[in-house]
Amino acid sequence: MVGQLTQDMIREIQRAVPAYAQPLEGHFGAIMVAGVEQSVLRIMDTIGIGGTPDENWANVFRQLGRVEFGEGRSLDCLQTAYRVGGRVAWRHLAAWGQQQRLPTAMLTVAAEAIFAYVDEISTLSIEGYTAAQAQSVGVIERCRRRLVELILSEPPASMATITKLAATARWRVPDQVAVVVIEPAADGGGDELTGPGLHEDVLTDFDGDMPCLVMSDPQRQLRGLREQLRGRRAVIGPMVSLREAATSLRWARRAMSLVHRGIIDDGPVTWCRDHLSTLWLLADEFLVRELLKRTLAPLQDLTVKQRARTAETLLAWLETRGSAPEIAERLAIHPQTVRYRMRQVEKLFGDQLADPDSRLDLEIALRAHRLLWPTDRAPEAGRPERREVPARAS
Numbered sequence: 001m002v003g004q005l006t007q008d009m010i011r012e013i014q015r016a017v018p019a020y021a022q023p024l025e026g027h028f029g030a031i032m033v034a035g036v037e038q039s040v041l042r043i044m045d046t047i048g049i050g051g052t053p054d055e056n057w058a059n060v061f062r063q064l065g066r067v068e069f070g071e072g073r074s075l076d077c078l079q080t081a082y083r084v085g086g087r088v089a090w091r092h093l094a095a096w097g098q099q100q101r102l103p104t105a106m107l108t109v110a111a112e113a114i115f116a117y118v119d120e121i122s123t124l125s126i127e128g129y130t131a132a133q134a135q136s137v138g139v140i141e142r143c144r145r146r147l148v149e150l151i152l153s154e155p156p157a158s159m160a161t162i163t164k165l166a167a168t169a170r171w172r173v174p175d176q177v178a179v180v181v182i183e184p185a186a187d188g189g190g191d192e193l194t195g196p197g198l199h200e201d202v203l204t205d206f207d208g209d210m211p212c213l214v215m216s217d218p219q220r221q222l223r224g225l226r227e228q229l230r231g232r233r234a235v236i237g238p239m240v241s242l243r244e245a246a247t248s249l250r251w252a253r254r255a256m257s258l259v260h261r262g263i264i265d266d267g268p269v270t271w272c273r274d275h276l277s278t279l280w281l282l283a284d285e286f287l288v289r290e291l292l293k294r295t296l297a298p299l300q301d302l303t304v305k306q307r308a309r310t311a312e313t314l315l316a317w318l319e320t321r322g323s324a325p326e327i328a329e330r331l332a333i334h335p336q337t338v339r340y341r342m343r344q345v346e347k348l349f350g351d352q353l354a355d356p357d358s359r360l361d362l363e364i365a366l367r368a369h370r371l372l373w374p375t376d377r378a379p380e381a382g383r384p385e386r387r388e389v390p391a392r393a394s
Helices: 002-016 026-046 055-070 076-099 104-152 159-168 223-229 242-260 272-281 285-295 304-320 324-331 335-354 356-372
Strands: 176-182 203-205 212-215 234-236 269-271
Touching: 002 026, 002 076, 026 055, 026 076, 055 076, 055 104, 076 104, 104 159, 104 203, 104 212, 104 242, 159 242, 176 242, 212 242, 234 242, 234 272, 242 269, 242 272, 269 272, 272 356, 285 356, 304 324, 304 335, 304 356, 324 335, 335 356
Parallel strands: 234 269
Antiparallel strands: 176 212, 176 234, 203 212
């Protein structure tokens, strides 16, 4: 009877649950048959008398729950299989009871026992499923943290290593990424950003001095994140190949520092792509200062106001190569004032104005000067006064 009941249960379960409608071979077949056989034997041993659950028996059904999670299925398939198995067991038992002319009261007790048993094994499988899920979440989180480390290291880990770890971390490896730097919380509180605004395909690193996110599509993935920033700034680094993620991080951090200093316009979200020339121009401030010292040396004998006005006029001329009226309109001054200032420029810089390389150096130096210091506060040579923008409150 046990063998026939087992076969009938398996056949009916496979008919009712498409996910199980496969040949009973290998690991799947062994688990399927073992689970059904254990169910049948347990019913036969305890029906009507109950009994203390055996731990080995209970582990069979906990393991079935773990297997379902590992296969990426919900518990619906397994619970449907249990209900179908219970109905098949009842049909067999009812037919046998009628042949034996058992009292209706006894059959009722048997029916209740079967369906109580279905509830019992369902509970055990839920325990196994939940335990596997909790364990998996912990493993996934550890893998994702390690994955960020490997991607952002210089040099990065090999693609084979990253791809293997990404599979465990359940992260689809993209062709390109951008690293987003988040301003730390001003109150020193937790930096983690969670909830529905953060996509599952976003990697996070909240352990460093400046939290960061690795995104494959920041335009889309940032939409739900803005509210969670709560006044904190975010800077999106350039889109780069995955192996250049550390470069995106470096430029995002650089841009964040320029935002704090007021050199890049302040805003809740800043894109490096919108400030590439500024980032390039100020990539090495030591060299910028050296260029300023050498190129703008003729201005050093002027007063602070004279230096500012002469530099402003010279830059306008270099940028436009326009006439005095055009430059005057740009600077909102009188054309005659422009002519006067340009005569001073010619005296100070002489042949440099005719040399293309010298003009380029002058324009770069003056543009950097304008970025680093307000136009109405020219610095003393070698003593820059930087603008500072206070960090936002969280």
